[in-house]
Amino acid sequence: MIRQVIFCVLFKTKKNGRWKEMSKIKRGVLAAFDHVTACMLPIIPILLAGGILKIIVMLLTAVHILSGTTEVIMSALATTPFYFLPVFVAYSAAKHFDTDPLLALASVCVMLLPDFASLMESGERVTFAGIPVVAATYAYNVIPIILLIYCMSYVVRWLKKLIKESLQPYFLAVCAILITSLFGIMVIEPIVSLLSGLLADGLEIMQMRAPMIAWALFAAMTTLLVSTGMHWIFITLAITQIGVTGVDYGIMVAFLISNISLAGCDLAVFVKSKTADKKAMSISAMITEFASGIAEPSIFGVCFKEKTPLIGNIFGCMIAGAVQGLLTVHCYTFAFPCIPTILMFYSVDDPVNLWKAAAVAIVSFAASFMITALVYRETEKDSAD
Numbered sequence: 001m002i003r004q005v006i007f008c009v010l011f012k013t014k015k016n017g018r019w020k021e022m023s024k025i026k027r028g029v030l031a032a033f034d035h036v037t038a039c040m041l042p043i044i045p046i047l048l049a050g051g052i053l054k055i056i057v058m059l060l061t062a063v064h065i066l067s068g069t070t071e072v073i074m075s076a077l078a079t080t081p082f083y084f085l086p087v088f089v090a091y092s093a094a095k096h097f098d099t100d101p102l103l104a105l106a107s108v109c110v111m112l113l114p115d116f117a118s119l120m121e122s123g124e125r126v127t128f129a130g131i132p133v134v135a136a137t138y139a140y141n142v143i144p145i146i147l148l149i150y151c152m153s154y155v156v157r158w159l160k161k162l163i164k165e166s167l168q169p170y171f172l173a174v175c176a177i178l179i180t181s182l183f184g185i186m187v188i189e190p191i192v193s194l195l196s197g198l199l200a201d202g203l204e205i206m207q208m209r210a211p212m213i214a215w216a217l218f219a220a221m222t223t224l225l226v227s228t229g230m231h232w233i234f235i236t237l238a239i240t241q242i243g244v245t246g247v248d249y250g251i252m253v254a255f256l257i258s259n260i261s262l263a264g265c266d267l268a269v270f271v272k273s274k275t276a277d278k279k280a281m282s283i284s285a286m287i288t289e290f291a292s293g294i295a296e297p298s299i300f301g302v303c304f305k306e307k308t309p310l311i312g313n314i315f316g317c318m319i320a321g322a323v324q325g326l327l328t329v330h331c332y333t334f335a336f337p338c339i340p341t342i343l344m345f346y347s348v349d350d351p352v353n354l355w356k357a358a359a360v361a362i363v364s365f366a367a368s369f370m371i372t373a374l375v376y377r378e379t380e381k382d383s384a385d
Helices: 002-010 023-062 068-083 085-096 101-112 114-121 143-162 168-209 211-228 231-245 251-272 276-292 296-306 308-327 352-375 380-384
Strands: 012-015 018-021
Touching: 023 068, 023 085, 023 143, 023 231, 068 085, 068 231, 085 101, 085 143, 101 114, 101 143, 101 168, 143 168, 168 211, 168 231, 211 231, 211 251, 211 296, 211 308, 231 251, 251 276, 251 296, 251 308, 251 352, 276 296, 296 308, 308 352
Parallel strands: none
Antiparallel strands: 012 018
């Protein structure tokens, strides 16, 4: 409901003195984010498992408990959920779009085949039937796979109408795999890689030219992004960056700021509120934020419900985001940003980065707590309760 209200506000235009809703655009955007969310949610436990394993490997290697082939095997276990992310996304998307999961897996796995991956990474000019093929890295990808399986669902329906039922066992699978795989390699992946690259380059340019302003604005928007589902676009970009380059330039740091900021808002409501129900809700939401990084109880149960804590969240995130841009904080492992996963910001090559992440988290918590405590007011009805 809240997501629809926000988009109703965003997608209105003034014409002939009246506000008219651009309903088609709104429905299209909402549907796109809903599809991405639905495809990603079943995969989150696998990604969290990989992130936790990476943190464990990192910690045990730092204290010299892991070494040699044991370290290599453990690192392989931790990397697998991310490297084969396109496979998991293909299965999840196939279930969501109600198409054959095995056909989806077969269409996507060709992109991870060692020989094919080596060809894409060789630097040679690659063509298919004389048509140039854009070199791309398919491991760690999310959005191109969701789009591909979405298209495949229509391809399979079309083929079922075109091919006689008696011949489908022989020709349906081969035609679906051939069309889907080539369409992904020749069309979808190049386009999405170009757009993702432009977005990543834009974030990197902002980090270099106006980091304090850029990350202050981005951090201030994170709660609204999460509430509308738009955060998945940026999270998938961060996952891809970490998988391909080994570092995310600040997206996950901004979500750390947002989560800790919400916890600060929750604590302020707990301190200032005079009603037992609000105190219980705010303290449970704060504990959930700190322990798991799950933001929805705080966003919908505290900030949006009480209104004034959202002010503390936005401005607290803005202050901490400016500090993030000043310090230049990176992320090296994917996990939901919270206290137990703080090591996602640690790197052997950049150990100080962890302390920078801790610093922006403290600033976010303190600023959000103080601002919320100043602006928070209970209505007379609430006080009477």
